Amino acid sequence: MNITVLGAGAWGTALAHHLADRHSTLLWARNAALVEQLTHDKHNQTYLPGVPLASRLRYEADLLASLEHAAAEDALCIIATPVAGLRALCKAMRELNCIPAHLIWLCKGFEVTSRCLPHQVMAAELGARSCGALSGPSFAREVAQGLPVALTIASQSVACRDAAVRALHHAAMRIYTADDVIGVEVGGAVKNVLAIAAGISDGLELGLNARAALITRGLAEMTRLGVTLGARAETFMGLAGLGDLILTATGDLSRNRTVGLQLATGRPLADILATLGHIAEGVRCAPEILALAQAQAVEMPVTQAVCSVLFDGCAPRAAAYALLQREAKVETSLAGV
Secondary structure (H helix, E strand, O other), X not given: OEEEEEOOOHHXXXXXXXXXXXXXXXEEOOOHHHHHHHHHHOOXXXXXXXXXOOOXXXXXXXXXXXXXHOOOOOOEEEEOOOHHHHHHHHHHHHHHOOOOOEEEEOOOOOOOOOOOOHHHHHHHHHOOOEEEEEEOXXXXXXXXXXXXXXXXXXXXXXXXXXXXXXXXXXXXXXXXXXXXXXXXXXXXXXXHHHHHHHHHHHHOOOOHHHHHHHHHHHHHHHHHHHHHOOOOHHHHHOHHHHHHHHHHHHOOXXXXXXXXXXXXXXXXXXXXXXXXOOOOHHHHHHHHHHHHHHHOOOOOHHHHHHHHHHHOOOOHHHHHHHHHOOOOOOOOOHHHO
């Protein structure tokens, strides 16, 4: 099977490495110097240092050649750029008049200013086609090391789901299928903001009880927003909801959790982001999620607390205790939010 992965960051590189074990896989990077380094060293020293990459994996800086590699009906193209780069990449495909038959994306979050989810960006730029979102609890380094991982491919297209399973479901990677694209995408976006909250809590040494409460109540507000936007509540109990939230909120490889830990020390956000080395999507999309929730009259107190720390100068400890001082409420089941 011919597969192209567009984007040579940590996750794109790790997934391409996994795919190359069984398929003819090409990894595209915008930066020609990075492509040269990957070809020569067989390591992604910038985004995935210390992990030797599959000898069969090939690298390309030419976008048209990369798209043509995945143009056939039995091929697959995987978009591994951040949400911020998704629309521009889709426009480039359209301008090149080379749009692969099956497209899936890895990016998680809402587009800044438009508040669009990735599937909405894809539909606006490329129209209806066989496409979907791949999500779930997955640190790139562990995938590249061949450790077990389970992911969900969500698509309205049976052909897209089948292509993703044929491509990905082997070795230590297990793929589940779903059709609730909105739920999978909302879970992948909101969990990053909640991971910042969990990092702040742990950085303040508020304890394991507090972390468990944040994860549980965060899951409730994630579900409220998702259901309001058209998702099914049960999706948030799966890999792309609860699974990804647990990993990102508790795992030491989580960039968003790291941001929260550093904020708890009083370190300025700008300094944290400057030294992080990778994008922390939770910082980028937190205000978009909060604005969308407010527009939809959806209560998201944990997200609001994170935004107050990130952008309003609120001290992390003050934000944490403001959550505790909220009025007592009846706990409803997630299915009833």
